[in-house]
Amino acid sequence: MKARLIESPEIAPDVRHFVFEACDVERLEFTPGQFVSLMDVVNGKKITRPYSLASVPNGTNRFTLCLNKLPEGIFSPHLFNLKPGDEVEMRAPMGMFVVRDPARDCVFVATGTGIAPFRSLLHSHVKPGSLQKFTLLFGVRYQHTIMYRQEWEQMERDNPQFRFLPVLSKPDPAWTGRTGHVQAHLAEAIGDRRDIDVFLCGMKAMVDDVRSILKEMGFDKKQILFEKYD
Numbered sequence: 001m002k003a004r005l006i007e008s009p010e011i012a013p014d015v016r017h018f019v020f021e022a023c024d025v026e027r028l029e030f031t032p033g034q035f036v037s038l039m040d041v042v043n044g045k046k047i048t049r050p051y052s053l054a055s056v057p058n059g060t061n062r063f064t065l066c067l068n069k070l071p072e073g074i075f076s077p078h079l080f081n082l083k084p085g086d087e088v089e090m091r092a093p094m095g096m097f098v099v100r101d102p103a104r105d106c107v108f109v110a111t112g113t114g115i116a117p118f119r120s121l122l123h124s125h126v127k128p129g130s131l132q133k134f135t136l137l138f139g140v141r142y143q144h145t146i147m148y149r150q151e152w153e154q155m156e157r158d159n160p161q162f163r164f165l166p167v168l169s170k171p172d173p174a175w176t177g178r179t180g181h182v183q184a185h186l187a188e189a190i191g192d193r194r195d196i197d198v199f200l201c202g203m204k205a206m207v208d209d210v211r212s213i214l215k216e217m218g219f220d221k222k223q224i225l226f227e228k229y230d
Contacts, residue, residue, distance in 0.1 A: 003023065003089070005087070014069040015067070017064060023087065030092075032053070034094055034195060035094065036065075039091070041090050052095075052201070054066040054087055093133055105132055107196060110141075126161065142171075144174055167182050186210065203228065
């Protein structure tokens with residue numbers, strides 16, 4: 001299967017919102033939270049990388065990714081050099097980073113572009129009148145790097161069952177919100193409940209640390225779903 005780039009606007013420094021279309025199907029079917037693998041030949045070597053889908057199934061063959069450019073990376077600079085109309089190979093969506101059925105209330109913990117699968121999950125599950133509650137604890141360095149901030153703030157205004165908790169590790173003087181790292185704000189996000197699912201996505205160090213904290217808090221490993229990257 002081929003994926004053709006439609007556009008890739010920058011949404012934060014060295015972070016882009018990629019819009020692709022799957023060329024060989026009329027509709028791309030997937031479950032929110034899943035990922036696709038993109039492949040291409042870079043410097044004479046075929047490279048494959050998995051990327052979480054940042055969109056919901058919409059009845060078309062279009063899908064979005066949220067990616068940051070790693071200067072020392074092999075594949076991300078290649079993707080950032082693509083122009084609209086360029087194509088790469090792709091594999092069909094897969095993965096188990098999905099909300100269970102029947103659904104529980106959930107806390108999502110993300111750092112950086114780990115926000116991608118949560119954008120898919122939240123836009124799919126947070127609906128007016130829904131009884132399921134979601135909390136997004138999102139850590140980034142700077143205020144201007146809070147990806148999709150307007151979406152989360154609007155979602156919180158429209159849906160009382162959704163909470164948005166942004167955290168800055170390098171706040172500017174004007175910032176009056178949460179600071180430090182997401183680990184320090186888990187208690188606020190989770191409260192006294194132990195009957196919820198907690199999803200983690202971000203750098204390996206954060207994910208491993210939060211998993212340890214959650215286990216100390218009394219969470220069973222079946223309640224902790226995670227994806228991590230270096």
